[in-house]
Amino acid sequence: xxxxxDPRSDEAMDAEIRAEARAEASIPASRGSAADAVxxxxxxxxxxxxxxxxxxxxxxxxxxxxxxxxxxAQITELAIPVLAVLILNATEFEVGVLTAxxxxxxxxxxxxxxxxxxxxxxRHVMIxxxxxRAIALAALPLLWWAGVLHMWHLYVxxxxxxxxxxxxxxxxxxxxxxxxxxxxxxEANGKFESTAQVANIAGPAVGGWLVxxxxxxxxxxxxxxxxxxxxxxxxxxRDNEVVTPKHExxxxxxEIGEGIRWVFGNRYLRRxxxxxxxxxxxxxxxxxxxxxxxxxxxxxxxxxxxxxxxxGSVGGLLGAMATPHIVRWVGEARAxxxxxxxxxxxxxxxPVAALVPTIALPLLTVQMFIxxxxxxxxxxxxxxxxxxxxxxxxxxxMNASIRFVVWGVTPIAALLAGGLGAWLGVTTTMWIGxxxxxxxxxxxxxxxxxxxxxxxxxxxx
Numbered sequence: 265x266x267x268x269x270d271p272r273s274d275e276a277m278d279a280e281i282r283a284e285a286r287a288e289a290s291i292p293a294s295r296g297s298a299a300d301a302v303x304x305x306x307x308x309x310x311x312x313x314x315x316x317x318x319x320x321x322x323x324x325x326x327x328x329x330x331x332x333x334x335x336x337a338q339i340t341e342l343a344i345p346v347l348a349v350l351i352l353n354a355t356e357f358e359v360g361v362l363t364a365x366x367x368x369x370x371x372x373x374x375x376x377x378x379x380x381x382x383x384x385x386x387r388h389v390m391i392x393x394x395x396x397r398a399i400a401l402a403a404l405p406l407l408w409w410a411g412v413l414h415m416w417h418l419y420v421x422x423x424x425x426x427x428x429x430x431x432x433x434x435x436x437x438x439x440x441x442x443x444x445x446x447x448x449x450x451e452a453n454g455k456f457e458s459t460a461q462v463a464n465i466a467g468p469a470v471g472g473w474l475v476x477x478x479x480x481x482x483x484x485x486x487x488x489x490x491x492x493x494x495x496x497x498x499x500x501x502r503d504n505e506v507v508t509p510k511h512e513x514x515x516x517x518x519e520i521g522e523g524i525r526w527v528f529g530n531r532y533l534r535r536x537x538x539x540x541x542x543x544x545x546x547x548x549x550x551x552x553x554x555x556x557x558x559x560x561x562x563x564x565x566x567x568x569x570x571x572x573x574x575x576g577s578v579g580g581l582l583g584a585m586a587t588p589h590i591v592r593w594v595g596e597a598r599a600x601x602x603x604x605x606x607x608x609x610x611x612x613x614x615p616v617a618a619l620v621p622t623i624a625l626p627l628l629t630v631q632m633f634i635x636x637x638x639x640x641x642x643x644x645x646x647x648x649x650x651x652x653x654x655x656x657x658x659x660x661x662m663n664a665s666i667r668f669v670v671w672g673v674t675p676i677a678a679l680l681a682g683g684l685g686a687w688l689g690v691t692t693t694m695w696i697g698x699x700x701x702x703x704x705x706x707x708x709x710x711x712x713x714x715x716x717x718x719x720x721x722x723x724x725x
Contacts, residue, residue, distance in 0.1 A: 317451055322502050323443055327455055329497025330436075333394070334463035336490025339474065339483055340401065342573065345555040346566050347404070347480035348418055356556060356690065358415050360682020363552045365419040367674035369426035374672055377430050378664020379519040382657065386435035386442070391498045393432035398491035400424040405481040413481075434667060438659040440651065442503045453648050457640060458584045480566075523661025526654065531712065532719060533653075533666070536646045538707035539604055540670040546704060548677035549697030550614055553690050561690055562617065562624050572625065576632020583640030590641055595717035596649075603642035604705040610635040611701040615694040649719045 317323045348354040348362055381389055400421050407413040444452045474483035514522070528534045558564040558572070591599050613631035617624040654662045677697075684693040 317444060317448055317455065320444070323452065325497050326443060326501045327459065329494045329501070330456065331459045331463065332490040332497070333494035334460050336487035338463050338573075339490075340487040342566070342570055343474070343480040343483040343487075344404075344418065344422070346559070346569070347408075347484075348415065349555050349559055350566070351408075351480060352413070352415055352418075354415060356553060356685035357682040359556060360552055360678045360680075360685070362415070362418055362422055363548070363678035363681075364675035365422035366426045367548075367671055367678065368423060369430045370667055370671035371675060373427055373430055374664055374668035375520050375524075376516065376664075377434055378523055378661035378668075379516050381431065381434050381438065381664065382519065382660035385503075386439040386660070387498055387501060387503050389435040390432050390439070391495055393428040393435075394491045394495040394498065396428040397425050397432075398488050398495065400428070401484060401491070402488045405485050408481040430664075430667070434660055434663045438663055439503060441656055441659065443501075449651055450648050453644060453651070454584060454587070457644050458581060460580075462581060519661060520665075523658060523665045526658055527662055527665045530653070533650065535707045535711040535713075536600070536650075537666055537669050539600075539704050540646075540666075541673055541704075542707070543604070543608065543701055543704035544670050545673040545677045546697045546701035547611060548674045549681045549684070549700065550611065550694045551697075552678045552681035553685050553693055554614075556685070557618075557690050557694060558628075562621055564625075568625065572628050572632060575629045577636050579633035580636035580640045583637035584644060586637075587641050587644045591645065596645060597713045597716035597719050599641055599645050601705065601708040601711075601713050603638040603645070604708050607635050607638035607642065608701045608703075608705045610638065611698045615691055615698050618691045618694075652721065653719075 317327075345359065345362070348359060354362065404413065404417065404421055407417050440449055440452050440456075474486065526533075527537060555569070558569050559566070564572070587599075590602075594602055610631055613627060613634075617627050617631075620627065650662060650666070651659065681693055681697070684696065688696075
């Protein structure tokens with residue numbers, strides 16, 4: 265799966281990619297050989313005759329299936345904490361353990377998962393992960409219906425789903441180049457991110473309504489069916505991925521090390537990892553206790569909680585749409601520190617809501633809106649850069665290595681949040697997370713990003 269050098273000049277490639285980005289609300293990021301990653305359901309064609317992804321039935325099936333999955337996941341992210349807090353009366357520490365259980369997989373299997381996935385068909389990995397998530401999640405409403413549901417059940421299900429999600433997400437971020445042409449990677453990423461933000465808008469609102477009307481356990485059932493829908497769609501999706509033959513594979517530890525060296529040997533990637541990792545650590549200190557903060561401290565109803573998330577997520581959708589225009593205005597490289605500064609400052613508004621509870625609802629809505637907008641600008645830019653600059657054979661290990669760091673800090677932050685919440689109180693803990701988040705932007709503010717307009721197209725150490 266090695267990627268052949270592109271015979272076209274960087275200037276010609278830049279012009280072509282910018283045209284794709286402007287047309288499809290993504291960013292100018294995808295470069296590569298037209299012989300690589302040809303659409304799975306059509307014969308190879310030149311870049312000039314490549315049809316839009318809107319007319320690519322194979323991609324549209326994949327996109328539609330992930331829309332179902334994203335929508336259901338948003339419902340579950342709301343329903344499970346509500347189930348823990350309002351039905352099982354979870355303490356601050358128990359909520360911290362629950363969050364940690366969901367993200368512990370990134371520490372447990374995050375690094376080897378990338379090497380394993382690079383040895384397998386990524387679409388097949390995603391299919392199995394969907395099946396595992398549907399079965400594990402279905403256990404919760406059944407246990408509740410039988411009257412035997414306890415917090416430890418939530419911990420186990422969260423851990424299983426977390427492991428399945430690690431394999432699914434690493435495959436998901438690595439499969440795009442085998443579904444579409446190199447010049448369409450940015451377009452595909454923009455579509456996937458836009459769908460995720462639509463799900464962020466509709467999912468919490470519908471989830472809050474479902475929790476209020478039919479209770480959290482039955483709201484979880486909806487997500488089970490969305491994973492089943494994703495499973496079915498992926499089964500009918502095709503890709504052109506070629507797995508590396510066994511005789512060409514190195515020992516697993518060597519392959520893991522190769523992925524780590526690739527990420528941290530690139531001066532841009534290692535600063536992006538530092539910024540994202542510290543930001544995730546800080547934000548998860550705050551967001552772990554967010555259900556308790558909103559439901560108990562501020563007295564929000566589950567429906568109001570869903571409304572805050574939904575209205576705030578409109579910013580994410582607009583951020584995905586605005587990214588190409590912002591990138592054209594400030595430059596691809598500078599968009600990273602600009603967005604990092606903005607979303608780290610926006611995090612301060614979360615604990616401020618406790619000081620002015622009478623306007624907490626609109627204040628938190630604004631905070632979520634700004635934060636989501638800037639996070640999407642940051643994520644679309646840096647994820648597409650990662651896909652562009654990394655050789656295809658290293659995509660799984662690159663994504664796994666980065667996620668090991670940026671999501672591996674989450675269980676640590678969740679446990680810390682639970683302990684600090686019980687010791688210092690919920691609001692004080694959220695202030696600690698918000699202030700710590702300000703430091704995350706330093707990784708990209710002080711790096712080489714300000715001096716460039718466009719990010720490099722090859723390894724620039």
